Amino acid sequence: MNVPGAPFAQAMFNGVTVGVLIRFFMLKRDYRQYPSYPHGVLTHLALAFIAAVIGSIAIPALMEKEFTAVTFLALAATQFREVRSMEREMLQNLDRTGLISRGADYIEGIARVFEARNYIVMFASLLVGGATYWGNIFYGLLVGLAAFFTSNKLMGGKIIGQIANVRAATIHFAGPNLFVENLHLMNLGTEDVRKTYLQRALGVIIEPRDDDARATLANNGQRMAIAHDAAMLLGIHKDMDTGEFAPVVRRDLDTGRVGLVIVPMEKDIHLLLEAIKRVPVLESASVTPLSTRIGKKASD
Numbered sequence: 001m002n003v004p005g006a007p008f009a010q011a012m013f014n015g016v017t018v019g020v021l022i023r024f025f026m027l028k029r030d031y032r033q034y035p036s037y038p039h040g041v042l043t044h045l046a047l048a049f050i051a052a053v054i055g056s057i058a059i060p061a062l063m064e065k066e067f068t069a070v071t072f073l074a075l076a077a078t079q080f081r082e083v084r085s086m087e088r089e090m091l092q093n094l095d096r097t098g099l100i101s102r103g104a105d106y107i108e109g110i111a112r113v114f115e116a117r118n119y120i121v122m123f124a125s126l127l128v129g130g131a132t133y134w135g136n137i138f139y140g141l142l143v144g145l146a147a148f149f150t151s152n153k154l155m156g157g158k159i160i161g162q163i164a165n166v167r168a169a170t171i172h173f174a175g176p177n178l179f180v181e182n183l184h185l186m187n188l189g190t191e192d193v194r195k196t197y198l199q200r201a202l203g204v205i206i207e208p209r210d211d212d213a214r215a216t217l218a219n220n221g222q223r224m225a226i227a228h229d230a231a232m233l234l235g236i237h238k239d240m241d242t243g244e245f246a247p248v249v250r251r252d253l254d255t256g257r258v259g260l261v262i263v264p265m266e267k268d269i270h271l272l273l274e275a276i277k278r279v280p281v282l283e284s285a286s287v288t289p290l291s292t293r294i295g296k297k298a299s300d
Contacts, residue, residue: 007133008060014137015056015129016049018144019121022151023048026117040090044114047083051118055125060133080122084115099238100231100247105221105284112283120151158286160226161277163213164206164258168269171203171261178248180259181205185248193244197263200237202272206258212288214256219285223249223258226279233275235265 027041088111095101124147132140160166169181173194178185180203188194206226208214216222227247231238238245247262264272 008057008064010137011060011129011133011140012053012056014132014140014144015125016052018128018140018147019052019055019125020045020048022124022148023051023117023121025148026120026151043086047080047118048121051080051122052125055122056129058126059130063133080115080118083118084111087111087114099236099240100228101224102228103221103224105219105282106225106228108284109280109282124148124151158281159277160206160279160281163210163216163281164208166204166206166273166276168273169203169205169259171197171201173198178261180261183250183252183257183259185250185259185261188244190244196237196245197261200267201261201263202267202269204260204262204269204272204276206260206276208256212291215287215289216281216285217256217258218251219282219287222282222285223251225282226258226260226276227262229279230260230262230272230275231264234262234268234272237263237265 023045027044088107091102091107091110095107124144127147128140128144131143171178171180173179173188176187176189176194178188178194178197183205188197206217208217227249231247236245236247245263247260249258249260251258260276262272
């Protein structure tokens with residue numbers, strides 16, 4: 001026997017359950033150190049619960065003509081903008097003590113992702129709650145599965161390996177000047193440092209596949225992200241007072257290709273190439289001049 005309020009309660013339960021589970025599976029702690037464990041995980045799951053509650057009861061509240069509740073929920077949703085500030089502050093604090101900086105662009109991109117994922121949870125819970133309220137629990141679960149797979153799809157983005165060719169390159173010195181192939185990187189005046197580079201360093205050339213990729217790789221924040229991820233995954237032969245061993249990324253002004261030299265703890269060129277290919281293309285660095293009329297003419 002149906003009791004008053006049962007569809008409302010079932011819609012809320014299904015929406016909250018699916019929303020929190022989606023957020024849980026989107027939480028992945030890795031070398032980029034987000035979210036911090038365990039407190040960051042708990043914080044984001046708590047925020048996911050709030051977002052799921054907001055989304056799951058939005059449609060049932062409208063159908064029950066609880067307009068005051070809907071207004072309150074809309075106000076609460078605006079507070080998720082603070083999530084970006086929270087993640088930005090945390091990552092900036094981590095960056096101050098790291099050997100290799102992420103850079104402001106990388107940090108801002110991560111913060112945007114965390115804000116957006118709460119909206120994904122809210123929207124998924126809204127769909128599940130609405131399907132359960134208008135249909136039944138099975139419709140809600142079906143929509144929940146679709147929302148889960150869609151959220152996984154939305155988590156993905158472009159990576160360097162999709163926009164550029166990444167290949168190994170030889171490094172050499174001309175006097176104190178360090179080169180990767182014919183691309184000059186920096187001047188190293190100490191003989192012992194030069195010997196360390198010749199013994200342990202690895203060189204990579206990143207060649208953009210089109211003008212869009214060339215413009216993306218020209219962004220300094222994107223290059224800082226490449227250096228950071230390479231250093232995090234392979235380790236770095238560097239301490240706070242040995243800045244000469246920091247990874248160096250330089251751009252060829254004529255061709256747009258990018259050269260990288262790193263002195264890793266693990267000297268494995270295959271792992272380095274794979275690490276660079278998997279570096280995400282930052283939102284702030286992604287530009288598409290070829291989509292404009294002027295850009296197309298300039299590339300001809």
